Amino acid sequence: MSNPNSSLPLAGVRVLDLSRVLAGPWCGMVLGDLGAEVIKLEHPERGDDTRDWGVRVGSTETAYFNSVNRNKRSVSLDLQSAAGQQIARDLARQCDVVIQNFKFGGAEKLGLGYEQLRRGRDDLIYCSISGYDRSGPEAARPGYDLVVQGEAGLMAMNGEAHQPPLKFGVAAVDLFTGMYGAQAVLAALFERQKTGRGRHVEMALFDCGLMITAYYGLEALILGGDPPRYGNAHPSIVPYGVFDAADGPLVVTVGNNAQFARFCRDVIERPDLADDERFRTNVGRAANRDVLVPEIDREIARRERALLLARLTKAGIPCGEVLGLHEALTSKRAADAGLVTRQPHPEAGSTPVLAPPYRFDGARLPVRRPPPTLSEGTNEVLQSLLRLSEERIARLKHDGVV
Template sequence: MQSTDKPALPLAGVRVLDLSRILAGPWSAMVLGDLGAEVIKVEHPRRGDDTRDWGLRVGQTETAYFNSVNRNKRSVTLDLQTDAGCAIARDLAKTSDVVIQNFKAGGAEKLGLGYDALSSDNPRLVYCSISGYDRTGPEAARPGYDLVVQGEAGLMALNGEADQPPLKFGVAAVDLFTGMYAAQAVLAALYERERTGRGRHVEMALFDCGLMITSYYGLEALIAGEDPPRYGNAHPSIVPYGVFDAQDGPLVITVGNNSQYERFCRDVIGRPDLADDPRFATNILRSQNRATLLPEIRRELAARPRRALLDRLALAGIPCGEVAGLREALTSKRAVDGGLVTTQPHPHAGTTPVLAPPWRFDGERMPVRRAPPQLGEGTDDVLKSVLGLSDDRLAALRDSGVI
């Protein structure tokens, strides 16, 4: 475990009660934890978060999937199907600044953990509900799954190659964006609370966020009145822009404007005729005539070594890069020098890799203060320090299966 007083933590003193599981909710809580909040993650005493059983095993109770969204948290086990477990959760909420939950519609209210109940005890509470669909609409009871929403929101329709079926994103993009949107909204509510003294109920839906991240593709579909074509690794409106094959491997080339295009033709591939051709004078024209232009460019690139191309592109001031494997990227000098991957001690695995938060404040990266927790590692300590429960009370709760 790493610990440091520098940099100062922006959310120091903020307590987050994370009642969520899987990905979108835990991701938003982790973001707040990365920024310095104390995050208490509530899990079932025996099963824990579902993702403790997803992917590669780490130690006895964690997996790579679980660890990717639960750094900088404590794990407290409570059986919320018991009255005593719910009572403890309500007591924790009274001492918290933020609650994040993604129960099925009506689930939190049934347990006495809904916004109305908790905010009546703690009017300053910022309460975040994450669901698959609008909680006030006819689909409120539908469970939300990233892949389903990727399909329903049109994201799969814009992803992949034109001659291939619709394709999902490599990661659960809707869940991850929803978690980031949720963290942003919580931060806004905390900021507003400084003026008003009252919290807010933030409501996030996966479908809403999935639709938002269609971005310029979505607007083009509305303006054109039809789905835009799929471009795979290419760009819909900038040419040449995408992944290309050099003589000995793939590289990314992003020619972003007309002056870059001219330098690309003259200085990189030695084809001034392509720079002078009026059919390719602007990005719009190059996009319209991509079927004519791109075969010429691909032919030139395929005849040259990748390293030589990257050097020429850099000299010409054109953004470019190799296409790295995932492990290669994570172990690259760039990642290592940036402190983006840390090694954390682990009581069973010895050590385990944990990604570092992406933010820097005043030149310092936010630290990994706590490795992803073993199931229930913080139960006794948190319930003692936050709620003042005695050892005898904790023993009784444990004997009855509540913790």
């Protein structure tokens, strides 16, 4: 099978994506965005679980599925059948990378574990994604983003101080795990060029969830307890956060003392605040935020957002509107960047698909393939990679294997 764009960074790399739901498919999509040929294996009837989650697109897709499966082919295969397992092993031999997120031991039961697939293939790069450390006491526990958000302390650091623990709006642990997984695969591909040997990349949701606590996590260790929660405000920079103007919310980020002086003088017309000894330094502003922020709130609430944004921009203070999700996706900024595309769909006519975020040499990487309908690439992949005849594929379909 030829790569539609041989100039892409990962052109010539082939990936077998055995994963489902979010973290694994995200890893595969990142590699596909960068030019790899990604073959996604799915159950012939059900497909990926997310084909049945959320807003439907046609008869086999949803917005959820489409958000993590662009630039892939779909091959349907019943991995519970011996014939299906053999086809999967044959496909793996034609691939550089295998991604899987089966329950612990599940890949091995199917004959698709790392040690089983690497026999005679020392250059195979194999990425296992699990909930917890595969060598630890919780190896067999299934991993779910929301559970890990709770266990890793992410919910405890999110939201306003008076709120109960709050999850992120998206499955952040899954997404970061997928991205970390893609980074590790890229590193293994780079190393393979020098050594000729592959790697077993192992990613755990809990590990990645703990990593993205970042500076909050280190502060908790240094303090010996949880840092305060500030919601949309910043724990150490004031004023920095979301404020309500007379006609809508905006973000104001005053990053240093000179900006604060300009903010007080030129934006909210309160030079007395800049002259107040309590607020001259950021350390002082943070210590006295309970006094300062209500004053700023009142001044911002008296003015319209457009006026404030114009003044903030003129003063060199980073700022922006707070938009609704649909507003952001349909904004001129998103359109100018080419971030939202419409892709052809055999049933819906067309459907929106986000473009990859990467730019190389000034050009955004393309959506080479829209998210696939279930089984879209089965015939072509099996014929071109495994040299199966039409008659053989027809028998496999009759037997429910593909």
